[in-house]
Amino acid sequence: MRPFAYTSAAGIAEAVRLAAAGPVTFLAGGTNLVDLMRAGVERPEHVVDISRLPLDGIEDLPGGGLRIGALARNARVAGDARVRARFPLLAQAIMNGASPQLRNRATAGGNLLQRTRCGYFYDRAAACNKRVPGAGCDALDGYNRMHAILGAGDNCIAVHPSDMCVALAALDATVNVAGRDAAVPLAGFHRLPGDSPHVETVLEPGELITSIDLPEMPGRSVYLKVRDRATYAFALVSAAVLVRVEEGRVAAARIALGGVAHKPWRAYAAERLLTGEPVRDDLLRQAAEAAVAGARPREHNAFKPELATRLVRRALKVTTS
Structure with missing residues (x-):
């Protein structure tokens, strides 16, 4: 693992300021980031730890909706009585993902930002436009059983790995972001690969996910x-x-x-x-x-x-x- 700077953010404003000042990688649960760093796929220069920020709440919204803090652990979200009663789809999706140990550690915001599990992305000897822009994509003519059939192109056919995000998309969730005036619809939060598969979301430098809103959705x-x-x-x-x-x-x-x-x-x-x-x-x-x-x-x-x-x-x- 290469050396990197580490800062534990004292507040949301400091985390946003650090991100705006230079390239940083936010650390919350670390269930994806740490693996990528160990594999040498992610090589951050500056890691900003946001795990102690007050963003782990689950709050009622007017009209029967819920606001889920970006740092709420997946296991807690799935087990919350309000989620299970009003949004059982989300609870089911979370419980279908990962393992109990990972669900106890992983966060809601981190789930939105987790990166693909494409084997070519993890293999530094393989060509991967997502890992190294312009390198090519070995998955196109390689073993592509797990890969995309919709929305892909000739630069990348990797798939997003999250179960939770699929449920959030169906529930018309919106993502609240510090440093941005308006919430982002979950359906528009992630980008298709196009010519820049390494750019996976609409987040800009200096922006931090703070919470996810679920509107009332009967049915x-x-x-x-x-x-x-x-x-x-x-x-x-x-x-x-x-x-x-x-x-x-x-x-x-x-x-x-x-x-x-x-x-x-x-x-x-x-x-x-x-x-x-x-x-x-x-x-x-x-x-x-x-x-x-x-x-x-x-x-x-x-x-x-x-x-x-x-x-x-x-x-x-x-x-x-």
């Missing part, structure tokens, strides 16, 4: 995840689905996919197809197919479009029955 919801083993594995495909049915018709629908794109993937076309329509099996099938429309699988992940379609259809059946 039936479910988080489904397909992975290679029952626990402690990243998603091949996951689906966060929330549907509100009124008098036999879909009044509202939210569908987000994980394991398929560089960011949590909102299936807007599928949501529009469902909204206002009477619940029927052929509609659910059409919506599930629309959720993965335009997919571009690679050699080893050609199974993902069909898997995602079946998973969304299954989730829709659960939430509309």
